[in-house]
Amino acid sequence: MNEVRNPVSLESYSPPPELLQILPRNSTHRRSDSGPQIGPNNPKFILGMQALLDLIFAVDGSISDAAKLLGMSTGALSRLILSDDSLWKAVNKLRASKL
Numbered sequence: 884m885n886e887v888r889n890p891v892s893l894e895s896y897s898p899p900p901e902l903l904q905i906l907p908r909n910s911t912h913r914r915s916d917s918g919p920q921i922g923p924n925n926p927k928f929i930l931g932m933q934a935l936l937d938l939i940f941a942v943d944g945s946i947s948d949a950a951k952l953l954g955m956s957t958g959a960l961s962r963l964i965l966s967d968d969s970l971w972k973a974v975n976k977l978r979a980s981k982l
Contacts, residue, residue: 889934889937893942898938904917904930905928905963907920932969938953939978946964
């Protein structure tokens with residue numbers, strides 16, 4: 884994989900602000916000061932997407948492990964990933980590289 888990922892410390896993981904912005908409201912990490920949830924049509928979505936990919940890379944491609952760290956269900960994280968074609972493709976490419 885040619886892309887460079889930012890390292891993530893799983894022991895002390897706390898989602899960065901750009902990732903919090905793309906998480907659904909029911910994530911336990913979303914707070915009132917996280918601002919409104921942004922979607923794929925928002926230019927800032929890519930920053931959250933990059934932070935999400937860093938996390939998924941750190942957990943060796945496990946969507947369920949990433950979901951636990953984000954305080955959300957695996958299904959909710961899967962729906963977020965599927966909400967954007969480029970995010971879905973990047974996650975699949977990342978997971979394939981980890982196998």
